[in-house]
Amino acid sequence: MLSRFSSFLFLSFLGLIAFSSCKKETSTIMPVNELDGLQLASSFTDSLNGNIVSLFTPSGKFQTGYNDVFLQIKDKSGNLINNATITWTPTMVMMSNSHGCPASGIIKKANALFTYQGYLAFQMASNSSEYWKLTIQYNINGQSFKTNGVINVVPSTARTLQSFVGNDGMRYVVALAEPQQPKAGINDMVAIVYQMPSSFSFIPVSGYKLKIDPRMPSMGNHSSPNNQDLTQGADQKYYGKLSLTMTGQWRINMQLLNAADSIIMGEQITPSNESSSLYFDISF
Amino acid sequence: MCKKVLSGFLIAALFSGHLSLAQKQANHGTDSLARHLDEVIIITNKSAAQKYEKPLGSIESYLEKSECVNMVRRGAYAWEPYVNGMASERSVTTIGGMRIYAACTDKMDPVTSYVEVSNLSKAIIHNGTSGASTGSTIAGSIDLQPTKAGFGERQLKGRGLLGFESNNGQKIVGGGISFSQPKWYVDVNTTFRNAGDYHAGGGQEILYSQFTKWNFAANAGYKLGEHKEIEASLIYDKATNVGYPALPMDVSLAKAFIGSLSYTQHHISSTIHLWETKIYHNDITHKMDDSKRPYVPIRMDMPGKSRTTGFYSKLVGESGNNHWISTLSGHQNQSRADMTMFANAPGQKDMYMLTWPNVFTNYLDAFVTDDIALSEKFSINISTGIAVHNNVVKDTFGLESLQIFYPEMQRSRTRVLTRASIATQYVQKNWAFKLSVSYGTRAPSVSEGYGFYLFNSFDGYDYIGNPMMRNEKSTSLSAGVSYSKGMLMTKVSSSVFYISDYIVGVPNPQLSGMTIGGNGVKVYQQVSWARIANVVADVNLHLSDNWQWNNNFGYRRGVAALIGNIPFIQPFSYSSDLGYKYKSYGINISMFGNARHNLINPQFGERNLPPFVVFNLSASKQFQIRKLPLMAKAGVENLADTYYATFSDWNAIPRMGRNFYLNLIVSFN
Numbered sequence: 001m002l003s004r005f006s007s008f009l010f011l012s013f014l015g016l017i018a019f020s021s022c023k024k025e026t027s028t029i030m031p032v033n034e035l036d037g038l039q040l041a042s043s044f045t046d047s048l049n050g051n052i053v054s055l056f057t058p059s060g061k062f063q064t065g066y067n068d069v070f071l072q073i074k075d076k077s078g079n080l081i082n083n084a085t086i087t088w089t090p091t092m093v094m095m096s097n098s099h100g101c102p103a104s105g106i107i108k109k110a111n112a113l114f115t116y117q118g119y120l121a122f123q124m125a126s127n128s129s130e131y132w133k134l135t136i137q138y139n140i141n142g143q144s145f146k147t148n149g150v151i152n153v154v155p156s157t158a159r160t161l162q163s164f165v166g167n168d169g170m171r172y173v174v175a176l177a178e179p180q181q182p183k184a185g186i187n188d189m190v191a192i193v194y195q196m197p198s199s200f201s202f203i204p205v206s207g208y209k210l211k212i213d214p215r216m217p218s219m220g221n222h223s224s225p226n227n228q229d230l231t232q233g234a235d236q237k238y239y240g241k242l243s244l245t246m247t248g249q250w251r252i253n254m255q256l257l258n259a260a261d262s263i264i265m266g267e268q269i270t271p272s273n274e275s276s277s278l279y280f281d282i283s284f
Numbered sequence: 285m286c287k288k289v290l291s292g293f294l295i296a297a298l299f300s301g302h303l304s305l306a307q308k309q310a311n312h313g314t315d316s317l318a319r320h321l322d323e324v325i326i327i328t329n330k331s332a333a334q335k336y337e338k339p340l341g342s343i344e345s346y347l348e349k350s351e352c353v354n355m356v357r358r359g360a361y362a363w364e365p366y367v368n369g370m371a372s373e374r375s376v377t378t379i380g381g382m383r384i385y386a387a388c389t390d391k392m393d394p395v396t397s398y399v400e401v402s403n404l405s406k407a408i409i410h411n412g413t414s415g416a417s418t419g420s421t422i423a424g425s426i427d428l429q430p431t432k433a434g435f436g437e438r439q440l441k442g443r444g445l446l447g448f449e450s451n452n453g454q455k456i457v458g459g460g461i462s463f464s465q466p467k468w469y470v471d472v473n474t475t476f477r478n479a480g481d482y483h484a485g486g487g488q489e490i491l492y493s494q495f496t497k498w499n500f501a502a503n504a505g506y507k508l509g510e511h512k513e514i515e516a517s518l519i520y521d522k523a524t525n526v527g528y529p530a531l532p533m534d535v536s537l538a539k540a541f542i543g544s545l546s547y548t549q550h551h552i553s554s555t556i557h558l559w560e561t562k563i564y565h566n567d568i569t570h571k572m573d574d575s576k577r578p579y580v581p582i583r584m585d586m587p588g589k590s591r592t593t594g595f596y597s598k599l600v601g602e603s604g605n606n607h608w609i610s611t612l613s614g615h616q617n618q619s620r621a622d623m624t625m626f627a628n629a630p631g632q633k634d635m636y637m638l639t640w641p642n643v644f645t646n647y648l649d650a651f652v653t654d655d656i657a658l659s660e661k662f663s664i665n666i667s668t669g670i671a672v673h674n675n676v677v678k679d680t681f682g683l684e685s686l687q688i689f690y691p692e693m694q695r696s697r698t699r700v701l702t703r704a705s706i707a708t709q710y711v712q713k714n715w716a717f718k719l720s721v722s723y724g725t726r727a728p729s730v731s732e733g734y735g736f737y738l739f740n741s742f743d744g745y746d747y748i749g750n751p752m753m754r755n756e757k758s759t760s761l762s763a764g765v766s767y768s769k770g771m772l773m774t775k776v777s778s779s780v781f782y783i784s785d786y787i788v789g790v791p792n793p794q795l796s797g798m799t800i801g802g803n804g805v806k807v808y809q810q811v812s813w814a815r816i817a818n819v820v821a822d823v824n825l826h827l828s829d830n831w832q833w834n835n836n837f838g839y840r841r842g843v844a845a846l847i848g849n850i851p852f853i854q855p856f857s858y859s860s861d862l863g864y865k866y867k868s869y870g871i872n873i874s875m876f877g878n879a880r881h882n883l884i885n886p887q888f889g890e891r892n893l894p895p896f897v898v899f900n901l902s903a904s905k906q907f908q909i910r911k912l913p914l915m916a917k918a919g920v921e922n923l924a925d926t927y928y929a930t931f932s933d934w935n936a937i938p939r940m941g942r943n944f945y946l947n948l949i950v951s952f953n
Contacts, residue, residue: 183681183684184636184637184638184681184684184685185681185683185684185685185687185688186684186687186688186691216635218582218627218628218629218632218635219582219625219635219798219800220581220797220799220800220801221796222796222797222798223796224688224796225688225689225794225795225796226688226689226691243688244688245637245685245688245736245737245798246623246625246635246636246637246685246798247633247634247635247636247637248625248627248632248633248634248635248636249627249629249632249633249635283632283633284633
């Protein structure tokens with residue numbers, strides 16, 4: 001088990017190297033290419049000082065579930081800032097119970113000078129009366145700034161996030177980070193698992209395990225072999241392998257186990273139980 | 285193990301694949317040993333033997349008469365030849381030496397289904413690896429020899445065919461014209477068949493057993509010099525609306541284009557008599573179709589294609605008492621098949637997978653065979669071959685899909701295949717003895733190596749290929765003795781194949797089936813050994829100039845490690861055929877039966893089958909109508925309308941009940 005876990009780490013490490021080395025090529029023509037493959041999703045102008053915080057995502061949209069978000073800050077003269085430290089606070093402003101969502105720390109994008117990155121995992125979409133407000137605090141050369149704006153979160157086409165109360169009585173949010181573009185074959189699967197002690201507190205859990213059982217409900221609940229359950233990597237995300245034998249609609253049934261191996265959520269798939277109460281849907 | 289005894293006519297052991305060689309060696313008066321081990325089935329209706337066959341029968345019905353071939357039947361069309369009790373991937377089927385790969389993942393289109401009897405002159409069946417010039421094999425090889433007009437005196441010939449069968453309303457219409465000259469020739473022929481559902485004994489209609497087939501073939505030759513010629517040949521075959529009652533799907537289209545160009549040179553030197561080089565290409569398109577089936581769990585499209593380009597170059601010669609043939613051949617095949625399953629729920633994405641992931645097979649082969657006449661009575665044949673076999677999975681989608689099962693799998697794999705055989709024959713007055721030992725290897729087929737969830741409707745399992753397998757290897761021993769004196773000709777022969785690393789599907793309960801309602805998943809694996817034994821005996825009596833009585837008995841036994849009984853192995857079978865001819869009349873009565881099929885393997889879907897016997901009756905007459913010879917043959921098959929299924933019937937689907945047929949062949953010169 002331990003060796004499998006370490007081989008995961010090793011593989012993820014290799015993956016990181018591959019990822020970064022491949023980005024290196026694009027960053028040779030900087031700084032414009034730092035935004036390759038990304039589209040502007042939102043931008044906030046700080047009325048006090050004229051700074052502009054721009055938010056980018058691969059699709060140019062925010063959607064329910066996990067979103068990789070990239071940021072750039074320009075001062076009022078249009079210069080990109082390369083030495084900011086940034087934090088953010090998303091808030092779902094509701095008629096009654098406002099709440100936050102899982103949000104990562106923000107770091108410099110690999111091999112980038114001016115682009116920062118993090119992720120947000122929205123539990124729900126914006127609607128006419130309820131909306132997501134994003135507050136961004138950043139510090140440049142010891143000076144603190146704060147800006148905020150409303151972002152539009154659209155519903156995802158598939159269910160890739162689940163918020164629930166576990167068997168331990170705690171509230172959790174589990175979201176699918178990868179694969180964003182699934183393929184027939186073995187996919188690297190990445191998920192985030194957060195505990196939610198209160199409406200605005202989200203803490204990544206440690207030492208948990210996400211067991212997966214991908215199924216095709218329209219194919220007699222066909223499953224695939226050689227999946228690897230998700231275990232935690234150094235960056236607190238959960239890493240595993242997801243085998244998909246064909247294209248189509250897949251349901252990734254899951255069981256969340258805590259560090260003591262007790263089941264927090266989800267059931268095993270059996271002939272009489274075709275679906276777990278904890279699942280993601282993937283369609284490609 | 286002839287189903288219908290015609291072996292007296294059929295087993296013309298003196299034949300060889302090439303006329304020039306046959307002539308050469310006939311002059312010498314020593315028979316080639318390799319050729320003694322071969323079996324030749326005459327298909328064109330030039331020979332007198334034709335009177336005893338249904339001339340317009342399918343190519344499958346001809347092959348089924350071979351002692352070493354069983355035809356596995358999934359319906360009325362496109363039967364799969366099993367040589368020596370082994371499935372088609374263990375043998376090599378060629379058309380005029382050309383390699384062709386079937387395009388269907390479910391074996392609905394064996395190579396033999398893309399030709400017509402009117403295209404062919406004969407089928408040469410090599411047992412084991414002896415004479416396996418067309419490629420590395422375990423069980424043997426079938427070479428279907430095309431018919432062609434050939435060079436000769438200036439002559440225009442024509443032929444018209446008409447046939448009807450009552451049981452399934454099959455109509456056969458065809459014709460051909462050939463024109464020969466000393467310097468060139470050209471011929472064309474075409475056949476059309478259309479049949480409805482057939483009826484089993486007792487009258488039960490076998491739904492989805494219809495078929496329509498159209499075939500066209502053309503040949504042309506030109507003499508560049510006295511001993512140099514070029515020839516071109518083309519076969520176009522298209523079957524539509526083919527039902528497969530034993531399978532859950534049918535076929536909407538099975539189409540083949542088979543073309544070749546060859547150069548032949550004779551009398552090159554005193555030691556080299558013939559040099560023949562052929563280049564060829566064939567292109568097969570296959571489309572499965574479930575639209576006629578009212579109830580299926582999920583609708584799907586399963587198209588497949590197979591393209592092969594290849595060549596062979598052959599030298600035939602002699603020196604002293606050696607008669608040798610050396611062949612260099614090579615081909616590249618591309619096999620690709622995919623499956624789209626249409627989601628029942630609206631709005632859901634369709635499901636897609638590559639069932640054959642665009643596999644390229646690159647193959648290069650060198651083969652030498654030598655007949656040595658040590659004395660008038662004793663001769664020996666030695667043959668050996670080596671091949672380089674390479675598979676490349678071209679499609680990354682397919683490669684990544686297979687890597688789910690085999691993460692360490694490489695895109696390309698190369699292997700070396702070897703084969704060799706030694707055969708001896710000793711002739712003493714009325715007796716002839718033969719003994720041969722052969723060794724052969726083969727690579728896994730595209731399905732066995734790279735198939736992805738191929739559903740087998742017999743055992744109900746989805747099959748996953750295994751690209752990590754080693755070569756399958758076989759050592760076989762075959763022996764035969766024949767005695768002929770006066771009116772009696774009798775023969776007993778036997779062969780035993782000892783196969784190691786035998787490739788077979790083994791259930792893996794860890795894996796989840798894909799096919800809805802299926803039994804699970806089998807993965808191709810290699811078991812340490814398999815043994816297949818074949819015994820056949822003929823007793824033929826040439827009672828008088830008018831009467832001929834042939835009897836045939838056959839039995840096979842196949843067992844493999846881990847799985848036990850090998851499926852589709854022929855139980856004891858027998859046939860008897862009594863023919864009478866007088867002037868232009870011929871009458872024939874025959875029977876054919878099997879003992880109980882109980883050495884079965886239920887793991888592969890087999891079930892116990894009761895013994896049966898069926899009777900056939902036919903009469904023929906040669907007419908002259910305005911100087912045009914007309915051959916008419918009428919008969920009835922399964923006279924008693926017996927309901928029966930044999931060991932080689934997929935899902936034990938019953939065979940045809942009583943069937944009246946009429947074949948008319950008119951010729952003009």
